Amino acid sequence: MGRHRGRYAEEPSGRSRRRRGRGGAFAALAAALVIVVGLAGAGVYMFGNSGGCGGSDLRLDVAVSPELAPAVDAIARDFNLTETTVDGQCVHAEVRQVDSANVAYGITGSGATMGDTESDVWIPDSSVWPRIVQNHSGDAVLTETGTSVARSPLVLTGLAAYAGDEPAAWEDVIPTAAPGEQPGHTVRVVDPGRSATGLSTLSLLHGTLEQASPDGDTFNAAMTAALQALHRGASADEEAAFLALSGGGEEAPPAMVMSEQAAWRYNSSYDENTVRVDYLEGGTYYLDYPYLVRTEDSGLTRAAEEFRTAIRGESARGHILAEGFRGPEGEVDPAVLSGDHGFSEQAPEELPTPSEGSIGDLTRTWNQMKMDSRVLAIVDISGSMLAEVPGTGMTRMQVTGAAATQGLEMFSPTSELGLWEFSTNVNNNLHYQEIAPVRELQAEEDGTEHRAVLSQALASLRPMPRGDTALYETYLAAYQEMSRTYRPDRNNVILMLTDGDNDNPGGLELAELLSQIDSIASPSRPIPIITIAFGPDVQNLEPLQEIAAATGGAAYMTEDPTEIGEIFINAFSLRIADTDD
Template structure:
């Protein structure tokens, strides 16, 4: 009744203020009573027939993805003015901006959340999120109504200063960052963390699909996907705001590009007119954000209220609010005055690729998080006499080539990764066959003289000198390294032993393979994996099988090449273990 009270509370204009006599006062009072009773009766009649409203409002709480929330709020304001009734009570819609991942993780408990995740209606940016909730929380109340409130395809954007109409890329393979460590990239790919962004996850999904189709075998795919993930991690931002800031600031050695939604590109250009982007639609199709209308209640009255608002949000009037925010409508219509051709936008909707399945979502997120986890690596370099041999066509010794390749491999690791260095041969450290050159610590950590660990390792690798009479005590060194890494194990990191050697085990009277495997088995724990990865190179490596047995016993891998210059590529293949199926 409160909403109607005001129109009956106004004082009649021009009312006389003369003093009245007692008789006049009684007459006035009687007349007032008649008027009040009459108006009250009219008021009850009018309210009862104003779309059937009566009593208190039904409050419908709608949580919408932040970029869509302004359009949904405009629809809600229009809807609330209509006084639409359900069961004789007006429905009043309140719209809140809520991050889609925040809601999903609030329901499943599978990730960090900022709270405030409850609502009657949820409009996330992608159907990916409710499907993820349903797969991880089967008892959650999630009803997909089949309504897509808005649509926007993922596109590739490049700062207009670097872009020109007709420029590459034209396919998703052109976007994939597969540059090996230390090589100059054609472009820097920026991405929002796929673990919390459907745009970031969509980017990962599209690049994954392009690489899978282009790779002749699993080894090639794993290696190229690893390189791509490494590059994407370097260009990742925690959220869209941070990604936009990084994109607008430039500063990369290579021109930055970013996969974002068409609507996000419009928002970016609206806020960054001095550093605007140009949009590119790729010829092999794309993935769409589809903003599904999800009902999260089983309460009959609230469900009917949600259905009433769903009808409103599908109206032609609502569609205008949605188009005005840079989205495409349910039928892919677009406001070309906003998404203008001068910035590369096109009116024709690009081909839509199938959205990722729940299994793909889970696998890709796991892969991303595995790659994001910092490494803790003990690298061990062979300094036996054979490392003095020259590598044909390079003018460098095996030692020099190995040191250069290992230094290049350092670029694969984040500043917070931990790396240490040992050298080994025979009797390099009194009666020991191995010696610590640099302890395992973060690459960004500084020594007492201020030198960072990354620089210390690079200098140490460059200065390693082979022992002319030294043999190759592989097995004793493996065991010592495994014992050390077990003793100092870090459960929050990928703990790895990386061995670089140019020969087979060669230490007469030393440890045999069976003894090594037995001792490793006694130490090893499935809950504390320490894979041993061996890169063996040169013509002196005659038998890879023992190294493969060691790899199998620890969940690692063994690689062999006669060309030490291939070590850099093998680094990438070794890292691909982090994205391979353990059963493979």
């Protein structure tokens, strides 16, 4: 991985990027040894034969994922007492707790880091991190040794949240349908951008949903719903996740995907709110704590090999098992991982670690979904919206308002949404008017959250009995407005809900609309137009598809406006499709 030099290639010590000037020290040591040999040959006794180090240490900097650090620190204390030598110097292992994502992003520069990422040995919590490094920084000095220091499979905790409807497989954990169409459960993971557990959860869902989906569109829609559900339950870090699991938050304790060792550690800290673990069908990923070498210095490389030998020893294994981990062969200490909390001595089936390509795709997808939306929703209030939807006892307007309100639940509190209505001549000579500005859903207006303001506005929309459908003028005005107020840190989208074709004699034609959009559009400032057209009055979807193609959006048509919720999911799945391109 990276610039591999074989398992432990020996290079001149001056090649070390972190300890320059070591060549001079070695030269001095060599000269001293020559003197010692010469004096010994003359019968002069200079040193005792106790095998000590004489005060000279070769310090090995070992960066370890925080939860494993106590065990590795204990192993290092034992190791340092052995006075193991390399080139006459005692190897002294110094262990530091360092977040795995912090090191990975420090090497690649592809994410936020707190610094302090250099070391001679790196033991992250998962092999996904060196794969991320390989994907972004192929020339990084990072040598795999084939050693897994400890292991911990992913499990599910907090099943009380399922109220008797316990999941059997990973695809049962996350809702994969439109809001309101499937019973949902709060499932919490730590942000996959910073957590191997969170990222592995995405891989689990990706694999199971891909197997269960008959086609790409079905998979994209299901994966989108799953990602949105995970976003709603994502914790910034493990501490926040533990607090939520303990019931210390405002909501009921959620189900949570975590490692066995994290569950044991949680139970050790929250003994009044302990959890049981559950092993779901279909196998699982493991945190595998790989032993990686990050130096090309000859002496430090051999020192790293000596410490690797120690960390694989029987006494070292006792330290590892005592901290709630499995050993390299899956063995456990049943006194630590007790069956009283659901822990199983039998190791669950292991899934292969995701490839660097799939990790990159999932990370990009998560980050794209994580980016908040900025949406201008536009609702048709032409006269045809007064028509009744068969079998519902509701008008198209009422069904549309209810479906759009349901769609609001798909957006995070920090997403920005605004609402327009349109027909013909709804606002003096304009065919559209603003009902609610584009604002964060959590923003308050006179003590009322913007999400509630939008819900009330949608419920109060009234069709114009004599109104026609000035689609094209409204598209253009919306595109101009969203371009003028563009936010590069958000997904800027126009969402049109209409039950008819463009119907405005003497108004803007399709060719002119497309020309004007083209003059405004910029590849670096995308504003996709997504149109959901419904009802028997929609005779021709092709113009809407041309508009969608020109803006990177999509056009959907259904005769049943009650399907709008599912179409929302399909529309949002465009983000996944884009990251796969």
